[in-house]
Amino acid sequence: MFEVIAFDADDTLWHNESIFTMTQIKFREMLSSHGQEVVDQTLFSTQIKNLQHFGYGIKGFILSMIETSIELTDGEVSGHEIQQILDFGREMLAAPIELLPYVHEVVEELSQKYTLMLITKGDLIDQETKIARSGLAEFFDAVEIVSDKTTEVYSKILERHKIESSRFMMIGNSMRSDIVPIVQIGAHAVHVPYLSTWEHEQDHPPVDAEHYTELKHLGLLPQLISEKG
Numbered sequence: 001m002f003e004v005i006a007f008d009a010d011d012t013l014w015h016n017e018s019i020f021t022m023t024q025i026k027f028r029e030m031l032s033s034h035g036q037e038v039v040d041q042t043l044f045s046t047q048i049k050n051l052q053h054f055g056y057g058i059k060g061f062i063l064s065m066i067e068t069s070i071e072l073t074d075g076e077v078s079g080h081e082i083q084q085i086l087d088f089g090r091e092m093l094a095a096p097i098e099l100l101p102y103v104h105e106v107v108e109e110l111s112q113k114y115t116l117m118l119i120t121k122g123d124l125i126d127q128e129t130k131i132a133r134s135g136l137a138e139f140f141d142a143v144e145i146v147s148d149k150t151t152e153v154y155s156k157i158l159e160r161h162k163i164e165s166s167r168f169m170m171i172g173n174s175m176r177s178d179i180v181p182i183v184q185i186g187a188h189a190v191h192v193p194y195l196s197t198w199e200h201e202q203d204h205p206p207v208d209a210e211h212y213t214e215l216k217h218l219g220l221l222p223q224l225i226s227e228k229g
């Protein structure tokens with residue numbers, strides 16, 4: 001039934017959001033005099049505003065932290081504090097890739113029967129580096145690194161690779177990015193929730209549960225595909 005099975009990367013194949021969460025705690029502590037809620041709200045609104053300029057990923061997050069610190073301190077943030085933020089970013093970029101449970105064995109198993117694709121959004125260099133360090137690159141026949149995940153983006157990917165939507169399955173943790181647009185183009189979607197999800201990714205149009213499948217963990221995917229196929 002399926003010609004191509006595609007996976008999201010961050011928080012589907014390996015941990016990612018937890019790295020942002022830990023960094024935001026450090027940033028919050030750096031600006032503790034302004035209050036946790038104010039820091040979090042200002043950073044979030046700054047990130048959303050900057051998405052169209054900096055896109056998704058660690059580098060955009062770093063720039064948004066710097067801008068937030070300038071705004072909250074009325075421009076009096078010190079050079080030392082700016083350096084701290086840059087160091088936060090370097091630590092994030094150098095963080096080890098920690099695969100989620102069942103990922104390696106499931107991806108390896110499916111690669112023997114299906115064409116596998118990796119579709120991820122974010123900074124090109126960062127995503128390419130993570131894929132290379134993950135130990136999974138050899139199992140994917142195609143990798144697409146995009147600035148955002150929309151129905152238009154997915155449709156162009158399928159058109160470029162000559163894939164019928166009815167024979168395409170996307171697996172991911174984000175309803176906004178990995179499930180809703182896939183359902184909207186008539187393809188198959190599998191939602192595997194992560195421990196936590198960025199607030200922006202939780203904001204999505206409603207979609208009937210009958211149009212996608214939710215799994216507790218990726219280890220259940222081969223059986224699901226077998227049943228559907």
